[in-house]
Amino acid sequence: MIHLQQVSVVYPNGTRALSNVDLHIERGEFAFITGASGSGKSTLLALVYRDIAPTEGKVIVDGQDIAKLPPRRVPYLRRKVSVVFQDFRLLPDKTIWENVGFALDVLGASRREKHHKVPLTLELVGLSSKAEDYPRELSAGEQQRVCIARSLVNMPPVLLADEPTGNLDPDMSWEIVQLLADIAGQGTTVVMATHDKRIVDRMGRRVVQLVQGMMVRDAKEGGRYDAP
């Protein structure tokens, strides 16, 4: 599903964010990207949703090399690759229902389609009862679930999560990660960047570790946060 081949990213200011990364993630897989702040986790995800282009190498998503994707094609890639952030990024003056429906609005979905998909997605993340609430009335964990619902509502094959538990307490974090694992279980490819050691160890899934932009470890099933 996601293939990075010899990818390097050098920012305009000369910072080398990634060096010669080779990474292959299959359809329906759940993978952690770990590493300290500034190790290149966010850059790696940004490559996949084409917020940045690689300086060198290929980024293939769903069979398409997106390294040289023209800007006007980027929106269509984003419909296949959705992203969840640490800071939720919900619209404060829209209800939960509207926030989730917003992702369908911008794709020109019909009212009927919205009324079918939004409740379904809210149910999936366990927020059916909060549909008419506003983001500020929800706990941080609930807000993150709204954000996940918004990412899932148009059923993208890839879901990226950049430190989705960064603002959450351990219990909430665990719930969110469980939710993401469930989503992966239904066939969506999920890649989560994190530096939450407890979660990574408890999940025991694939772990890709970055140190200063270099991929130093790729532990398949049963991965731990620290190298054994």
Add this chain to the structure above:
Amino acid sequence: MRLNTIEFLLQQSWEGVVRNGLVSLAAVANIAVALVVLGAIVLTGVNLQHMASLQAEAAVITVDLEDEADTAEIQAALLGRQQVKEAKFVGKDESLLKWAERIGLELPEPDPDRRVKLITELLGGNPLPDSLCVKPVDPQDIPAIAAEAKKIPGVAEVRYGEQVTEKLLTLARGTKISGLVMGLIMGAATLLIIGTTIRLTIYARRREIRIMQLVGATNWFIRIPFLLEGVFQGLAGALIAIIILLPAYSYAQGYIDRNLEFINLVYSTEVLAIFAFGLVACGLVFGAAGSALSLRRYLRVV
């Protein structure tokens, strides 16, 4: 475009206007002020132009003829030129009467023929020549026509209000040019103001734009609500400008009619309708162009 998409976009733009109420209000006020100034310049220009052309229209060339000249031939030669609209024969007696009137000669005779006779006797002969009163198609051509007329055999002298005509023509040209320059400057200023306002709006809604980009909205889809918002603002500004300008103009017209009779302001409903339509069109174009300019910078993707 699908109907629900159109509905969504319209709703988004309207929400934008309402939600950013104060900023929107500032934008509308700015556009209104700019359009009032622009409109005032245009109205002043139109009126100066109008007055200049009224004066210039009255401008004629007087071609004095020699005593033995073939009047018909000279008339034909003048009318043969494209720049000449009219070449009317004015007999020496007629000229004499006009001259007498102009200097305020008081004569007891009411009959024109006898008056002429009386004046001729008084002066011991009529010193004035027969002449042709030549009207140009375009007052700009007066000097050229005059120069040509001098060359025709049988023409004694060519006269026209050289200084006055040329000054008026210069004024008319100057008004056109300075109006255009002022208009351009005001136009650019208006564009900047709208651009800045839309940039503020975009800044206020940058989160929303970012989210739209992340969930796969095309750039056009993101742009349209802002463009429409600019158009709404332009339209509102134009309406306010019209509401201010037209009554003010009508008031000024009434005042000038009463107090400065020699000035004739343009007051045809047609001209003012075109003017109002022009203001609305300016508002729309400025609104759309201003937002398009600031959007271009903001929505650039990698």
